[in-house]
Amino acid sequence: MKEIYLDNNATTKVDEAVFEEMRPYFCELYGNPSSMHFFGGQVQQKVDEARKRVAALLGASPDEIIFTACGTESDNAAIRSALEVFPEKRHVITSRVEHPAVLTQCRNLTQKGYRVTEIGVDSEGQLDMAELKAAVDADTAIVSLMYANNETGVIFPIEEAAAIAKAKGALFHTDAVQAVGKVPINLAASKIDMLSLSGHKLHAPKGIGVLYLRRGTPFRPFMVGGHQEKSRRAGTENAAAIIALGKACELAGENMAIENTQVKALRDRLQSELMARIPHARINGGAAERLPNTLNIAFEFVEGEAILLLLNELGICASSGSACTSGSLEPSHVLRAMGVPFTCAHGSIRFSLSRYTTEAEIDTVIRELPPVIANLRKMSPFGREFLKEQ
Amino acid sequence: MWDYTPTVKEHFLNPRNVGDIPDADAVGEVGSLACGDALKLYLKLDDNKDKIVDAKFQTFGCASAIASSSALTEMVKGKTLDEALAISNQDIAEFLGGLPEEKMHCSVMGQEALEVAIAKYRGHEVAPHDHDHDHGPAYPDQEGTIVCKCFGITDVFLKKVIETNKLTTAEQVTHFTKAGGGCGGCIPRIKELIAEVMGKQESGEPRKRPEKLSNLKKMQMIQEVLERDIRPLLWADGGDLELIDIDGPKVQVAFRKACAGCASSGYTSRVVEQKLRDLVAEDIVVEEVAA
Numbered sequence: 056m057k058e059i060y061l062d063n064n065a066t067t068k069v070d071e072a073v074f075e076e077m078r079p080y081f082c083e084l085y086g087n088p089s090s091m092h093f094f095g096g097q098v099q100q101k102v103d104e105a106r107k108r109v110a111a112l113l114g115a116s117p118d119e120i121i122f123t124a125c126g127t128e129s130d131n132a133a134i135r136s137a138l139e140v141f142p143e144k145r146h147v148i149t150s151r152v153e154h155p156a157v158l159t160q161c162r163n164l165t166q167k168g169y170r171v172t173e174i175g176v177d178s179e180g181q182l183d184m185a186e187l188k189a190a191v192d193a194d195t196a197i198v199s200l201m202y203a204n205n206e207t208g209v210i211f212p213i214e215e216a217a218a219i220a221k222a223k224g225a226l227f228h229t230d231a232v233q234a235v236g237k238v239p240i241n242l243a244a245s246k247i248d249m250l251s252l253s254g255h256k257l258h259a260p261k262g263i264g265v266l267y268l269r270r271g272t273p274f275r276p277f278m279v280g281g282h283q284e285k286s287r288r289a290g291t292e293n294a295a296a297i298i299a300l301g302k303a304c305e306l307a308g309e310n311m312a313i314e315n316t317q318v319k320a321l322r323d324r325l326q327s328e329l330m331a332r333i334p335h336a337r338i339n340g341g342a343a344e345r346l347p348n349t350l351n352i353a354f355e356f357v358e359g360e361a362i363l364l365l366l367n368e369l370g371i372c373a374s375s376g377s378a379c380t381s382g383s384l385e386p387s388h389v390l391r392a393m394g395v396p397f398t399c400a401h402g403s404i405r406f407s408l409s410r411y412t413t414e415a416e417i418d419t420v421i422r423e424l425p426p427v428i429a430n431l432r433k434m435s436p437f438g439r440e441f442l443k444e445q
Numbered sequence: 446m447w448d449y450t451p452t453v454k455e456h457f458l459n460p461r462n463v464g465d466i467p468d469a470d471a472v473g474e475v476g477s478l479a480c481g482d483a484l485k486l487y488l489k490l491d492d493n494k495d496k497i498v499d500a501k502f503q504t505f506g507c508a509s510a511i512a513s514s515s516a517l518t519e520m521v522k523g524k525t526l527d528e529a530l531a532i533s534n535q536d537i538a539e540f541l542g543g544l545p546e547e548k549m550h551c552s553v554m555g556q557e558a559l560e561v562a563i564a565k566y567r568g569h570e571v572a573p574h575d576h577d578h579d580h581g582p583a584y585p586d587q588e589g590t591i592v593c594k595c596f597g598i599t600d601v602f603l604k605k606v607i608e609t610n611k612l613t614t615a616e617q618v619t620h621f622t623k624a625g626g627g628c629g630g631c632i633p634r635i636k637e638l639i640a641e642v643m644g645k646q647e648s649g650e651p652r653k654r655p656e657k658l659s660n661l662k663k664m665q666m667i668q669e670v671l672e673r674d675i676r677p678l679l680w681a682d683g684g685d686l687e688l689i690d691i692d693g694p695k696v697q698v699a700f701r702k703a704c705a706g707c708a709s710s711g712y713t714s715r716v717v718e719q720k721l722r723d724l725v726a727e728d729i730v731v732e733e734v735a736a
Contacts, residue, residue, distance in 0.1 A: 356478070358481060361510075
């Protein structure tokens with residue numbers, strides 16, 4: 056069965072051109088970029104080129120790019136660094152809808168005596184800017200807010216948030232893992248101090264990430280040891296993956312327009328067709344500004360895991376904010392923070408597209424999903440009652 | 446992706462007995478939309494009103510909830526009401542070739558719906574079920590006091606599930622009943638209930654210290670007594686201990702959580718020592734170590 060992959064916010068296919076770019080750096084050009092000889096030196100040149108390509112996508116300078124192992128490492132490094140830079144400051148601000156890479160770390164900090172404020176969101180998933188403004192004070196070491204939400208695709212007004220943080224002397228970090236490559240980012244004209252990105256979300260392989268560190272921003276490394284990455288991230292460079300990420304960023308820049316035309320058009324079609332064909336459905340975060348590739352849609356009276364497994368039988372790969380998929384018992388923290396009623400949250404499905412998604416694939420989902428929902432509703436005691444009322 | 450058995454998958458993809466029985470003799474309903482799963486079970490009895498001749502269900506829930514409901518309806522057909530009541534949630538799980546532990550609450554939901562249906566049929570008063578509440582009682586017929594406010598689960602129900610499934614940790618109780626899986630505020634109370642159930646099992650059959658023990662057996666028994674008899678008591682007070690080492694008669698433990706640094710930990714050590722002397726060997730010495 057050929058899969059229809061609509062789970063690109065979880066991970067993406069490595070672009071063939073990206074794979075070709077990294078391929079020689081395993082068995083042939085395997086030198087250590089830090090070595091003095093020509094064999095390592097030629098790898099160093101490619102790593103430098105990759106650094107320039109990543110910087111170009113972000114509107115940054117190459118020396119502001121630190122390669123890490125993943126988005127989670129970048130997030131951890133950013134927050135830990137800020138706390139070490141400002142040992143006297145004991146306050147951290149984040150949001151209630153962050154990825155666990157940030158949220159878990161912040162919640163752990165409360166056990167170490169830090170004051171942690173989690174800013175709420177409205178029913179569309181948009182950040183409460185008034186709450187943010189009121190929360191930042193002279194004690195705030197760092198404000199860490201995601202650029203775009205992985206579950207709903209909702210984009211935060213990140214520049215405005217950065218300005219609020221900077222005005223009170225706090226550092227500003229953004230987890231931009233879902234945004235990079237999908238929306239244009241220009242850090243040259245920005246107040247963001249630190250930004251995390253992850254390779255495998257933009258068609259590079261897993262195991263490579265970046266922490267952008269604005270020039271002049273005080274920093275204490277998370278990984279110590281060798282002098283790699285100007286002593287800001289020790290450990291031998293993952294040269295092949297870095298080179299791959301460089302290529303992926305170059306392609307992301309070239310394809311940015313496609314994300315906002317072709318991909319967005321397919322997402323919008325999927326959304327409007329499903330809404331037209333399936334009663335008692337709602338879009339989570341539908342009224343907010345969203346990533347062009349993400350659709351989070353809730354179906355009342357049915358449960359997400361059951362939907363996912365039936366889609367799985369048809370070769371369709373999506374994900375769910377339902378409690379039952381994760382093994383936890385409450386629906387996703389993002390949907391709960393938005394106040395999505397439990398009755399909808401349990402039946403929420405996320406489709407996330409990429410530039411590889413085809414019209415035929417979307418047509419298949421539009422055709423196959425309505426009967427899946429209808430059958431589960433027929434089986435559900437609530438579905439039958441409510442549908443009878445119509 | 447969940448590791449479901451082929452039988453679970455089969456019953457999820459091709460559920461048996463979906464629907465309702467308009468002239469059902471007994472109907473049992475548990476769960477709610479808010480809780481994330483719910484089951485309505487219909488039973489039709491023979492003319493003597495003793496044997497179940499037909500069973501149907503409607504389920505809102507994940508794959509294992511649907512499969513558990515399907516399995517249950519297959520299992521009860523042809524059984525008398527008393528035989529049906531003897532079906533436990535483990536029987537349902539076994540019928541399906543097992544369920545992931547996190548999904549055991551689906552089998553509990555099936556067993557509970559069956560119990561509610563038969564209780565109602567036999568004339569026991571059962572409170573009507575309300576769909577619209579946010580997290581009201583999931584098992585409205587259960588007596589007792591609500592322990593888990595998120596999922597509306599009572600102490601009487603929890604003790605029953607702890608006892609029948611021999612649960613020893615709060616995490617297991619959450620997997621089997623969902624209690625404690627929301628805000629987590631009731632987890633200390635769940636630990637107390639585990640301790641209560643364990644204490645009760647104790648009193649039934651007084652245990653005696655064995656005459657002679659091999660070293661290996663002795664070490665096993667010490668661990669067993671710590672797990673079964675001592676840690677649940679400490680949990681009830683928010684404390685815990687960890688076994689560090691056993692060296693001949695010397696048992697080294699470290700106190701954790703509320704017990705760590707507690708002024709009366711010396712006293713607690715003596716209690717632990719006495720318990721081990723009573724149940725394992727009279728020469729045992731308990732030492733507290735900082736680890």
